[in-house]
Amino acid sequence: MTEEIEKLRDMIAGSNNIVFFGGAGVSTESGIPDFRSVDGLYNQKYKYPPEQILSASFFRKYPEEFYEFYRDKLVIGDVKPNRAHLRLAELEKEGRLRAVVTQNIDGLHQSAGSRNVLELHGTIHRFYCVSCGEEMPEAEANKSTGVPHCAKCGGIVRPDVVLYEESLNDKVISEAVRYINEADMLIIGGTSLNVYPAAGLINYYRGKKLVLINKQPTPYDRHANLVINEKIGEVFAQV
Ligand code: ZN
Secondary structure, three states: OOHHHHHHHHHHHOOOOEEEEEOHHHHHOOOOOOOOOOOOOOOOOOOOOHHHHOEHHHHHHOHHHHHHHHHHHHOOOOOOOOHHHHHHHHHHHOOOEEEEEEOOOOOHHHHHOOOOEEEOOEEEEEEEEOOOOOEEOHHHHHHOOOOOEOOOOOOEEEEEEOOEOOOOOHHHHHHHHHHHHHOOEEEEEOOOOOOOOHHHHHOOOOOOOEEEEOOOOOOOHHHOOEEEOOOHHHHHOOO
8 A cells, every 4th residue: 555545545644524526537536438538538439529419508409409418428328436436435324524516417326325415517317308397307308219209398308517617516515615614624536637627616616625536636736635636546545
């Protein structure tokens, strides 16, 4: 065990109000591609770049093309939580961790057993009608071909994910701010901290146990109390 891992263990052992903030890197270790990385979905076969297809205006204009891309790329098959997800769920059960704040939409924290998960960008596991708000079960939305329509009013059904051009849910943001503000330890993992709102949220942390776990260095490394440049799953397997 390295010195850093040992330090992380000690910090966790002395905490009972940990908040974890995670980015795409937490999911990539489960095999889910990162939209924002060059190795991700940018260099793919579609006519438009992913950030255009996954925008609110594109969805309004071309819902069929949106769903074609969505089903091809965002509906995940047999993906399993990795050791980071699993250990975080355990830490919650042990009464050490209060909340997971995530930028991912895949629901892997919940599959691992985490209960208090704040999904900043929504989830691929919920669908609703844009006209009347009626929810459609995930299995139904995913098995339909083309654009799914509401059983109640015939309106277009969309996934409950935050699209480009849309703002984040205020309630989720303020909950995340509250948890981070009150946390005795903040662990940030799998994010380069370049993407809004990650960088802004860190500023609400007031404690002295700020841990950054990321394969590459981040602009916030010098503010952290502990920096670990390793794969997040491998780190959590050891603590
Ligand atoms: Zn409806």
